[in-house]
Amino acid sequence: MITITGQDLTLEQVNQVVYGKAKVALSAESSQKMNRSRELVEEMVEQGQVVYGITTGFGKFSDVYIQKADVEELQINLIRSHACGVGEPLPEQVSRAMLLLRANALAKGFSGIREEVVQLLLDLINHQVHPVIPSQGSLGASGDLAPLAHMALVLVGEGEVLYQGKQMATEQALEQVGLKPVILKAKEGLALINGTQAMTAVGVINYLQAETLAYQADQIASLTLEGLQGIIDAFDEDVHVARGYKEQVAVAERIRTYLKDSQLITKQGELRVQDAYSLRCIPQVHGASWQVLGYVKEKLEIEINAATDNPLIFTDEGKVISGGNFHGQPIAFAMDFLGIGLAELANISERRVERLVNPQLNDLPPFLSPQPGLQSGAMIMQYCAAALVSENKTLAHPASVDSIPSSANQEDHVSMGTIAARHGYQIIQNARNVLAIELICALQAVEFRGIERMASFTQQAYNNARSIVPSITKDREFAKDIERVASYLESCGHLASID
Template sequence: MIELTGSLLSIELAKKIVYENERIDVPDQIWAKVEKSRGAVENIVSQKKVVYGITTGFGKFSDHLIEADDVEELQLNLIRSHACGVGEPFPEKVSRAMLLLRLNALLKGFSGIRKEVLELFINLLNHQIHPVVPQQGSLGASGDLAPLSHMALVLIGEGEVFFKAKRMDTGEAFQLTGLSPVTLKAKEGLALINGTQTMTAMGLVNYIEAEAIAIQADYIASMTLEGLRGIIDAFDEDIHVARGYREQIQVAERVRSILKGSFLVTHQGELRVQDAYSLRCIPQVHGASWQVLDYVKDKLEIEMNAATDNPLIFDEGRKVLSGGNFHGQPIAFAMDFLKVGVAELANISERRIERLVNPQLNDLPAFLSPMPGLQSGAMIMQYCAASLVSENKTLAHPASVDSIPSSANQEDHVSMGTIASRHAYAIIQNCRRVLAIELICAMEAATFRGTEKMAVTTRTLHALGRKIVPAITKDRVFSKDIEALTAWLLNTDLEQVLINRQDTKGEIVK
């Protein structure tokens, strides 16, 4: 059981809730803050004060006063009218993360929402009922209005959900679990949708997957070094300490550890004086991508614990302020940065693939073919990798530099952060496939060199990979191999698996 407080949610805790379905609870002192904030809203309504989003319309309609008898209809109209998302739904893990992050923000006690509504959030998470949320339609300022409205539809018993691997009407899922929808009161509709939780939820999933890819890239690149008889001296600690980047030093250290005991790596001057940059500069390039990940993690963990709706209620209602915390620019920048960092992992991986298959760049069989000429071997795998990295280059164009005015120019600058987060997700999927192709080629090269000469860690990885993709003894439909290995990388904590597969003497456990 994980307690939510609105302030202490980390990526590691969120991962347990989103990926491992850990149940959640809320401490009594947090509920007290929520109830005080709600009392402030009810006082505003009863005293007929003019406060944006509570007794007025929204956006350009902020000058339209709403009668007390109409506030419930106002909230209902808001959710229905703003549910304008289109396209394919977000992955279910993203909509689960949306529920979690919006709940965490509302628990801060600045939003004026009732405990009853937040308890339904908790029940949805604990029952694993996840809104169907279309991916397209958010500008990323005034919050993720369209996607969060689709999330909010579920709270009022409308829209669709994923439940027990099925897509169904919300009402059906509620009947199966005994849950009941809520009727939204003053400000509650606005509190539900005025935030950045869609782009941040997508960003959370992106970070978790990108971090795994970055680790996998170090391991797969290490096997490539063996397949190409790379020069280990380039990873000497003194080189990397001399520059001073912590992440670069860590990548070099990881590669040295992975390749400890290898008889396939060489020293400078033994076969050649220097390797190409795609081998020699692995710590510098991969390390820079780790720097991006560190930046993204910092921004995500701030946003995951942020109050991002409008207006915000302070001092038990004595101060109600309209601001712009819903603007997604910090996450938009972080997602655009993440796109570049992950795209570069794919770029340098593709160059290593080229060195593995190009007979002009190595002493391996041409294109790793069992019968060069008659059989093409890995030739078109490199084409596929090249296509994926080229696609990444278009996806990596920053979304955050674009803006388009909305709501009759009241909302005249927006972040496009949700587009940035969606494109980052696409780049991550492409990068994983490129790494899968590199691993296939690296395994072939290592087999040619002699797996008995490999380091224990890379030999373990080779053995695991061979269970998914057998050796290339003749041409076959390699698409199946790429997708199978990609799925394995997605669902495998590679570092932990490799540690667990070695005994205390460093030998492979069969």
């Protein structure tokens, strides 16, 4: 059971909830904070105070006063009108993460929402009822309005959800699990949709997948080094300490550990004096991507515990302040940066694939073919990898440098952070496929060199991977191999264990 406070949620806990299906509860302290801020909202409504989003319209309509009798209608109108996302639904794990992150933000007690509304968010998580949320339509400022509105529709019994693998009307799913929708009161609709939880949820999923993939990139590169009889001297600790980047030092150390008892790697001067950059510079390039991951992790750990509502209610001071914490610029930059870092892992992987299959660059059979000429072998797998890295270069163009004014220029600068996060997600999927292709080719290459001469770690990785994809003995539909290996990478974590 994960207890949320709005203060100390971790990425590991998000992982447990999203992938491990851990249940979630609200802390007693958060309940007290939310109740106090709710009392202040109700006082403002009762007194007829002019407060943005409570007794006024939204965006350009912020100067329109709303009568006390209409505040509930204002909130449901807000949710319905803002639920105008388009495109394919976000992955189910993103929807689940959105529920958790929005509940955690509201648990901070700055939003004036009733405890029962936040509890319903947690009930949806605990019953595995996940809103169907279109992936497109957010500008990433004023919050992720459209995606969060689709999430909020479920709380009032509207929209659609995924439950037990089926898409259905929310009303039907709530009835099956014994939950009842809520009627939104003053400010509650705004509190639900004014935040960065769509881009941040995608960002968290991106980070969790990217971290696993970065470890796998180091491991797969080790098999490639054996397949190409790479020179281990380039991974000497002194070389990397001399540069000073701890991430680079760590990658080199992992490679040395993976290959510590290999008979396939060489020393400088034995076969050649130095390797091409795609082999020799693995620590420098992979290490730089690890630096990106460190930056992204830091920003996500802040954002998943951030108050991103507007206005914010400070009960101790009796203040209600309209600000801009909903602006997604920090996450927009982080997601653009993540996309660039993962695109480079794919770029250098594709170059290693080329070295594995190109007979002008190695002494292996051309294209790793069992019968060169009659059998094409891995020739077109390299084409596929090249296409994926080219696509990534387009996706890695930063979304955060763009802005289009909205709401009649009241909201005149936006982050496009959700677009950056979505692009990052696609880059990660492409990068995984590229690394799957490298793994398939590396497995074939080490067979030619002699499996018995592999390092203990890489031989274990070889055996595990061979249970997923067989050796290339003749041409076949390699798309199925790539798909199986990519699925394996997504689910397996490390390719082998270190003794």
